[in-house]
C-alpha cells in the first residue's frame with residue numbers, strides 16, 4: 333500500500349487594512365525610515381484596529397477564504413490547529429474560537445505556542461494525523477496580533493512586528509508530494525533573549541507589571557539575530573541533505589520573515605539563489621505565526637505542482653526547524 337502523505341491543498345490569508353509606515357513610526361520613537369529599511373528590510377506593517385478584536389478575527393477571515401477557495405464544507409474539517417503567541421484569551425484556545433465561527437462543527441482544535449516556529453511545528457503535527465490515516469481534512473492556522481504585545485515606545489522592537497495570519501488545508505495523498513520531511517528543535521536556554529515576562533502564571537498582571545511594561549515583547553536583538561541565522565540554515569540544510577536536495581533542486585525557500593538580513597544570510601549559507609527566496613517582510617514585517625502562511629498566500633499563483641519547497645523558521649524559546657514540502661497543485 334502506498335504511503336499516505338499530507339498535501340497542502342489550499343491557502344488562505346488575511347492582513348488588516350491599517351498600514352503602519354516607517355514614517356508614522358518616526359513620529360512615535362527616535363527612528364527613521366532609512367535605518368529601519370537598511371537594518372530590517374521592513375517598509376510597513378499592518379495593524380488590526382478596533383475594540384474587542386483579536387487574533388481569531390484574522391484567523392476566521394483566513395480560514396473562510398481557504399474554505400471558499402478549496403470548496404470545502406466546514407463540517408468536514410476534522411482538526412484545526414492555531415499557532416499563535418497572541419491568543420484571544422489565555423484560554424479557551426483560539427483554534428476553538430475560529431472553528432466555531434467558521435462552522436467546523438465536527439472538528440477538535442488546539443493552539444500551538446512556539447513563537448515564530450509555531451506554524452511549522454503545527455504543520456508537521458497536523459500532517460501526522462493525516463499520515464496515520466486517522467483524519468482527512470486538517471486546517472493549520474498561523475496568526476498573530478503582535479500589536480497587542482508590543483511596546484510602541486521601544487524602538488528596538490516596535491519597528492519589527494505587525495499583525496496578520498494565514499491558513500492551509502492538509503488532505504491525504506498517495507502521490508510523492510505534500511509534507512515530505514521535517515526536523516525541529518527547541519532550547520529553553522534561549523528564553524532569556526526573547527520573551528514576554530508578565531501575564532502568565534509566574535508573574536500575573538499587577539499595577540507594577542503594567543508600569544514596568546512587562547506585558548510586551550523583550551528582545552536582545554543582536555543575540556537573537558545570530559542564533560536565528562545559524563540554526564535556521566543548519567536545520568534547513570540538514571533536511572535538504574537527508575532528502576538529497578541541493579540548492580538547484582529547490583524552487584522556493586520560505587523563511588520565517590524576521591529580518592531581511594537574517595533571510596539573506598540564511599539563503600546564502602544554504603546555497604539558495606536570492607530570487608528563490610519568498611519575501612513579503614517589506615509589507616507586513618514580522619507577524620510571528622503568520623509569516624509563513626502569508627508568504628504561501630502571496631506567492632501561491634507562482635507555485636507549481638512538484639515544486640520543492642523548504643520552509644525554515646526560528647523564534648522565541650528558542651524554537652527552530654525546517655519542513656520540506658513538495659507542492660501538490662497548480663493554482664492557475
Ligand SMILES: CC(C)(COP(=O)(O)OP(=O)(O)OC[C@H]1O[C@@H](n2cnc3c(N)ncnc32)[C@H](O)[C@@H]1OP(=O)(O)O)[C@@H](O)C(=O)NCCC(=O)NCCS
Pocket residue numbers: 362363364367368371372448487488491551552553554555556557560590591594618646647648
Ligand atoms: C533588532 C535589530 C533590527 C537591531 O539591529 P542591529 O543591527 O542588531 O542593531 P543593534 O541592536 O546592534 O543596535 C545598533 C544601534 O542602533 C540603535 N537602534 C536600535 N533600534 C533602532 C531604531 N529603530 N532606529 C534607530 N536606531 C536604532 C541601537 O540603539 C544601537 O545604538 P547604539 O549603538 O548607540 O547603542 C536586529 O538585531 C534584529 O533584527 N534582530 C533579530 C530580531 C528578530 O528576528 N526577532 C524575532 C525572532 S524570530
